[in-house]
Amino acid sequence: MERIRAMVARAEGIGVPRGCKMFRHALHAVARLSNEKIATKVEHLKKTFMWSDAVVGIVVSKFPSVLLRSNQMLQSKSEFLVSEVGLEPTYIAHRPVMLSYSLEGRLRPRHYVVKFLKENGLLDRDRDYYSAVIVMEKVFVDKYISPHKEVAPYLAEDYDAACRGEVPTRFKFT
Template sequence: MPLFGSSENLLRALKRNFYLLSADLDDVVKPNVAYLRECGLGACDIAKLCSRQPWIPTANLERVQAMVECAENIGVPRASRMFRHALHAVAFLSEDKIAARVNYLKNTFRWTDAEVGIAVSKAPKLLTMSIESLQRRSEFLISEVGLEMTYIVYRPAMLMYSLEGRLRPRYYVVKFLKENGLLSRNRDYYSAVKITEKEFVEKFICPHKDAAPHLADDYGAACRGEVPARFSFT
């Protein structure tokens, strides 16, 4: 219970790894948990990691050590706040799959090895995303939004946001506001993408309800996959 943090998390883990009930606590589970602590993970991080990857407490220690080594090899040190996310990302990835995904990122974004390392260290989940998902987002961000490759290197979280529910609708709003002189041309697109839905509405929709009373409805339509006429620019 202390390991998983709650009975709900424990039951969820048991459904995926019933061996938790019979694994040797002293010889298997506790050494794995102790090793993760040695790697700098706190109790909360370990609980979250084991809840998402319930095989970890009952695995051979060598396998857990290999997972840690793999996370470090992709450029995420143990002291990084992204280390837990890196462990989760590489948990079921072979070296060949990681290498293939790194090559895809290099070819798609024309990134160098160093740039791929920067992007992956900031967003390890990139390694788990499907090629199709990455391709669709990259095409939109590069071809339609017009972002530079190096811009995305330092903001790789953009590649993990929903294209239909976040990236595209918010781009339409920002572009509309700029085209109509309601937002500075220098306003950064990422500043509109990274914030929560509530913050976005408060900062980019509500202040313009008088000048653009239709904006909230058009934004809602865009989130549903439509392209309102007011969001079409030539």
């Protein structure tokens, strides 16, 4: 019983109140972590994403499982999302579920498609990257690939290749 009380206290301590729908996920995350490991992970998140304590609190309350992600995975996603995609760290903080998606299987391939479409005038430049990442595979294909079959006939093939970890040479960027 004492162990359960300690887990509840740790979950509340990371900013997830008992009545919140994320509380169950927070319990799952902190069940595997000591207070010291949580503090270490919080420091890594602050350093990697340039987030303040308050922003890390927002991230953890929205996506407690971020505490279970490896430092290497978080680092590679930070480098990609901030440096390559050009997202602001606060943008990521308010959409932390992006950190749960596969870098090679989802984030990078969809970035290539969105960037290709924007740079070729086939997609509004103000289109939000998150809206392309969050949708299911079928919806993504229906919204971002299928409408452009005529003007970009290899887009579906190139996207499939990108999902396999290849960078098709036809993804030309200006």
